[in-house]
Amino acid sequence: MSEPVRRSSVEGFKEASEFLRGEIPEELVDENAFFGKGSIQLLKHHGSYQQDNRDERKAAREDGRGKAYSMMLRTVVPGGKFSCAQLMAELDLCDEVGNTTLRITTRQALQLHGILKGDLKKTIRRINDVQATTLAACGDVNRNVMCSPAPFRNNPIHDELQQMADRLSQHFMPRTKAYHQLWLTDEETEEKQLVGGTENPFEVEPIYGAVYLPRKFKMGIALPDDNCIDVYSQDLGLLAICEDEKIVGYNMLVGGGFGTTPTAKKTFPALAQPLAYVLPDQVIAVATAVVEVQRDFGNRADRKNARLKYLIHNWGLEKFKQKVEEYLGQSLTDPKPLQVTGFDDHLGWHAQGDGRWFYGLNVENGRIKDEGRFQLKTALRKIAEKLDPPLRFTSHQNILFTEIEEGQKKELENILEQYGVPLTETISTVRRWSMACPAMPTCGLAVTESERALPAMMDQLEIGLKELGLENEVFTTRMTGCPNGCARPYNSDIGLVGKTLGKYTILLAGRREGDRLNRIYQDLVPAEEVVSTLLPLFAFFKRDRQEGESFGDFCERQGFDRLRAETEPESEVA
Numbered sequence: 001m002s003e004p005v006r007r008s009s010v011e012g013f014k015e016a017s018e019f020l021r022g023e024i025p026e027e028l029v030d031e032n033a034f035f036g037k038g039s040i041q042l043l044k045h046h047g048s049y050q051q052d053n054r055d056e057r058k059a060a061r062e063d064g065r066g067k068a069y070s071m072m073l074r075t076v077v078p079g080g081k082f083s084c085a086q087l088m089a090e091l092d093l094c095d096e097v098g099n100t101t102l103r104i105t106t107r108q109a110l111q112l113h114g115i116l117k118g119d120l121k122k123t124i125r126r127i128n129d130v131q132a133t134t135l136a137a138c139g140d141v142n143r144n145v146m147c148s149p150a151p152f153r154n155n156p157i158h159d160e161l162q163q164m165a166d167r168l169s170q171h172f173m174p175r176t177k178a179y180h181q182l183w184l185t186d187e188e189t190e191e192k193q194l195v196g197g198t199e200n201p202f203e204v205e206p207i208y209g210a211v212y213l214p215r216k217f218k219m220g221i222a223l224p225d226d227n228c229i230d231v232y233s234q235d236l237g238l239l240a241i242c243e244d245e246k247i248v249g250y251n252m253l254v255g256g257g258f259g260t261t262p263t264a265k266k267t268f269p270a271l272a273q274p275l276a277y278v279l280p281d282q283v284i285a286v287a288t289a290v291v292e293v294q295r296d297f298g299n300r301a302d303r304k305n306a307r308l309k310y311l312i313h314n315w316g317l318e319k320f321k322q323k324v325e326e327y328l329g330q331s332l333t334d335p336k337p338l339q340v341t342g343f344d345d346h347l348g349w350h351a352q353g354d355g356r357w358f359y360g361l362n363v364e365n366g367r368i369k370d371e372g373r374f375q376l377k378t379a380l381r382k383i384a385e386k387l388d389p390p391l392r393f394t395s396h397q398n399i400l401f402t403e404i405e406e407g408q409k410k411e412l413e414n415i416l417e418q419y420g421v422p423l424t425e426t427i428s429t430v431r432r433w434s435m436a437c438p439a440m441p442t443c444g445l446a447v448t449e450s451e452r453a454l455p456a457m458m459d460q461l462e463i464g465l466k467e468l469g470l471e472n473e474v475f476t477t478r479m480t481g482c483p484n485g486c487a488r489p490y491n492s493d494i495g496l497v498g499k500t501l502g503k504y505t506i507l508l509a510g511r512r513e514g515d516r517l518n519r520i521y522q523d524l525v526p527a528e529e530v531v532s533t534l535l536p537l538f539a540f541f542k543r544d545r546q547e548g549e550s551f552g553d554f555c556e557r558q559g560f561d562r563l564r565a566e567t568e569p570e571s572e573v574a
Contacts, residue, residue, distance in 0.1 A: 006301040013038040014140070014211045018341035019176035019204055028182075033117055034069040040194050045141060045212070046179055047074045047134025048120065051113070055441040067336045071115040072098075072442060074137035075127055075443060078169040079147040079162045080108030080393035080400075082132075085383035087391060089130040091368070091377055097123050102377075103438065104366035104397040106487055107218070109144045109199040109231075113442050124183040141211040142172035142291065146220035146229040149392035150346050151402045154353025161221050164238070164283065168219055171284055172291065174212070175205050207291060214298035215306035217291060218257070221250075225342040229395045230514045232256050232271040232340075235308045236290055238283065240251045241336055249279050251335045255292060255312040255318070258485030261304055262499070269490040269517060270309040273317055274335035275324070289327040342511045344412050345396055347432065348426045349409065357409060358392075358402040362424045363418070363548070365451045366397025367437045373420035382415050396435050429472050430465055431458045433512070439481025439498065446481035448498035453527055454479045459498075468542055470534075475551040478506075490517055493552035494534065502527050506534070508560070511552035518552070521560055536567035 013022065022042045027035050035043060036461050040050050044421045047290035060068055075090065090110055094102045099114030115123055124134055137144060149167040152158045201210035213486035221238040222231035231237035234243035235252035257274030265316045278286050290308075297315075312320050325331055347360035363376070370377045383389065383401065387408055392400035404412060416423060424432070437443070439450030454477075465471050480486055482498050485503075489495030491514045510518030525533055540563065554561060 002364070008043050008301060008303050009308075010140075010303060011211055011214075013041045013302050015040050016484055017178075019201075020212075021173070021176075021178040021182065024182055028117070028121060034067075035117070042139075043071075043438065045139030045174065046078070046182065047137035048072065048124075049074075049138060051406045051442045051444060052439050053114075053128045054444075054446075059306070069117065070442075071111045071117060071120050072268060073115055073120070073127075073134055074105065074144075074370065074483050075110045075132050075134055076110075076144050076169065077109045077132070077393060078145045078163040078249075080391075080395075081147040081162060082110075082391045082393065084391060086132050087380065088384050089126060089132075089534075091380065093123055093126055093285075094368075094377075100369065102368040103263075104145075104368065104399065105361060106366075106395055106435065106437070107144045108146050108149065108393045108395055110393070112408035113438075119182055128184055133179075136173055139210060140215055140217075141174055142217045142219060144167075144488060145169045145172075146218075146224055146234075146395060148221070148226050148228055148344075148346075149394050149400055150344070150350070150513075151358055151390075151392065151400070152228070152350075152353050153356075156334055157240070157242055157245060157247055160280075161223070161240065164221055165470070167284060168287065170218075170222075171288070172207060172219075174208060174270045174372050203238065207288060208295065211300075213291070213295050214300045215303060217294065217308065219287070221466045222340070224338055224340055226344045226486040227340040227514050228343055228345065230488050230491065232514050233258055233491065234272055235294075236287055238503075239340070247280060249277055249336075249485060250283060251338050252276050252278050252283075252286060252290075255309040255317075257307045257309040258488055258490045259307065260483050260485065260490075262308050262483055262505075264304055266310075267304050268311070269485060271491065271515065271517060273312070274338075275317070276332035277323055277335050278333070282438070284329060285572075286324070286332070289324045293323050297323070301499070303354070339397060340513045340515050343514065345398070345432065346394060346400060348397060353400070355406070356401050356402075356503075357406065359404060359409070359412060360394070360424060361399045361401065361421070362427045362432050363398050364455060364516070367451065375419035376421050379416050379419035379421050383412065386415065387412060396433075405458075415433075421472045421485060428458070428462045429474055430461050430477065431455075434458055434479075435487050436479040437486040445484055446498065448481050448501050448503065449527070450479045450487070450498060457527075457531055461544045464531065464535040465538060470538055470542060472514065473538075473551065476510075490512075492518065492520075493550065496530060499524055504530060506530065508537075508563070509555040510553055511550055516552070516556070519560070521532065521555075521563070537563060540566045 049072045056068045097119040098112045103111040127474040145165045145168045147161040217235045219236045220229040220234040233256045238250040240247045252275045253272035254275045258269040260267045294308045389401040434452040436454040439446035477494040478487045478492040479496040480490040491510040497505045506522045508521040
């Protein structure tokens with residue numbers, strides 16, 4: 001007799017859920033301020049995570065209140081394309097039902113924090129009212145599809161990228177009716193339809209089936225000279241190949257992913273590998289085959305080993321390719337020789353190529369808020385009222401204001417300055433190229449600070465780099481409050497990964513182009529020693545760099561033994 005197939009508890013929740021419905025309807029109207037374990041997992045597919053305010057945990061325990069539960073809600077924004085009307089609706093919601101802030105994510109999407117359970121349905125309905133959705137923003141499905149957000153109009157390439165992102169997003173969207181039934185039915189009639197009622201789950205979910213994917217799945221589309229979406233970090237990446245100002249095909253990359261658990265050696269960050277060259281009209285079919293192979297063979301027993309990167313690691317790329325070809329029903333063409341050569345953050349003023357302009361505004365760590373003199377929310381409302389520009393969000397959590405007429409450029413700048421929002425041109429280079437995940441107090445996985453810690457470190461780095469004459473040096477610094485990699489710290493020039501309370505792992509020798517993993521340089525570095533550990537490295541970099549060499553490439557060339565020998569003080573002789 002064969003042994004029963006092991007599965008994680010999440011797999012059981014999904015299978016019993018009637019396509020993501022589960023016990024959510026009953027729990028939405030019960031007296032608890034929180035959801036049960038099964039509903040917590042299912043709600044992710046609807047775009048929501050249950051969280052609690054960790055700043056309040058101690059006081060809550062002492063006075064017997066229990067945890068201060070709330071929901072985070074994420075909106076899907078393929079390629080970061082959003083309208084002012086949609087943003088204004090989200091800003092209204094962050095004031096009415098959230099924690100008064102809105103956050104641009106590292107996948108070009110939006111997050112609301114602090115929503116009480118009783119306000120969740122109203123919030124989702126309001127987002128849908130402005131033609132946006134939260135469905136598949138989280139969960140074991142394809143997440144928000146990324147692409148370069150730049151709206152250049154003098155060639156069709158960027159429009160083609162956005163169109164492909166939209167097609168992929170729509171194609172891989174769950175088909176279950178549960179989302180509509182739970183959140184969008186008439187509240188008076190409570191009209192509902194049965195979600196199940198079929199013996200074949202692929203009639204309801206033609207791609208995902210009854211239990212969806214073993215783990216989350218991420219897609220992104222990049223250009224060789226602009227890898228601004230970190231194509232090598234994606235489960236499935238498309239690197240466009242262009243001829244005569246037209247995309248003629250894509251190198252499809254597979255198996256990227258950065259989540260890791262230091263205590264589990266079976267986990268690791270990985271860069272995506274080239275699988276095949278595909279024509280534009282083949283992308284959907286080949287991507288579907290890749291997803292279906294992951295669906296059927298990904299690890300459903302251990303969620304720590306459930307991402308596509310582990311399947312490819314265990315099988316090898318060649319076996320994986322053969323299985324994709326089997327599902328596709330035809331052979332794949334070998335990938336073209338192609339290298340990433342650049343990363344554009346798209347900030348500042350840029351001519352679109354049609355007589356109009358777009359402006360990239362730096363939003364530190366993606367947090368949209370009004371705080372003291374810094375009144376970004378108010379400025380955005382005024383910009384929407386006066387100019388109503390189409391918007392784009394970037395993978396570095398910034399905003400592009402697009403379709404700006406020549407005569408409106410100064411008006412946009414004046415509004416930002418009037419409300420205390422620093423123009424991109426006044427932001428230091430080191431801060432401009434940094435980003436952090438939210439971490440404390442909302443993320444349940446965080447072991448230490450990230451978003452609230454990085455700005456002070458940037459303050460110190462600004463001073464030290466200016467003293468070294470390196471204030472204009474471009475390098476990426478990315479911080480996370482745990483090892484799960486949400487801010488993509490594992491391919492940056494400098495990665496700062498929370499290891500325990502107040503201490504970080506410093507990783508070096510990645511690079512801005514995103515095609516090389518960094519490595520651990522020093523572990524368990526106290527927060528107050530991070531900058532003092534980095535600055536001697538930059539002093540050595542200034543002394544011994546080669547012409548045009550980046551900081552990450554310098555660290556890779558020198559090797560960590562040499563870096564330590566040149567920068568760490570000698571032990572005192574007794």
